[in-house]
Amino acid sequence: GAGVSQSPSNKVTEKGKDVELRCDPISGHTALYWYRQSLGQGLEFLIYFQGNSAPDKSGLPSDRFSAERTGGSVSTLTIQRTQQEDSAVYLCASSFTSGGSGELFFGEGSRLTVL
């Protein structure tokens, strides 16, 4: 596609429910990143994919968080048993390469609110 597409743009859920956030990167981009941004805060790295594998998942806050990428394209971030502290904007970004070059292009984000 023309840009990084994320869905849903907004999600309100109740504490304890599971949520899935989807990211469709720019066509041909091999690297895909997930970040989290709480209100007024910086970007918190969660995980990145090179192709379908995740060389670095060190930023996932707990085992309630998981992510996968299939076909070297679409990625899904799943949060199980959501907590109020999970409320944030989840940003996905992609780049052409992870080899020390290639800027990140961001989607518009998925705003998650856990009541």
Add this chain to the structure above:
Amino acid sequence: QKEVEQNSGPLSVPEGAIASLNCTYSDRGSQSFFWYRQYSGKSPELIMFIYSNGDKEDGRFTAQLNKASQYVSLLIRDSQPSDSATYLCAVRGYGQNFVFGPGTRLSVLP
């Protein structure tokens, strides 16, 4: 722990002045350096990237890199109120993920 540091601001400059934004990083193996702008409620957008020591100019923007001092800066000439945003410095090593700084909030006063 790879770190990227920025002054959180806010940095206030009058319209037409030069805004200077600074960033330091801890990993000497870092290869490429990026400046992103983020308007409130929006996602970050790339302004400039730089790989080599020295200056790189693009319109009103100049990025400066000094690898020996582990320092990268962004100068915005003839600042406009529309430049008011948070500026994020990002650093990347070879084959590694991006590390973002906390961002500097810039306010350009009319």
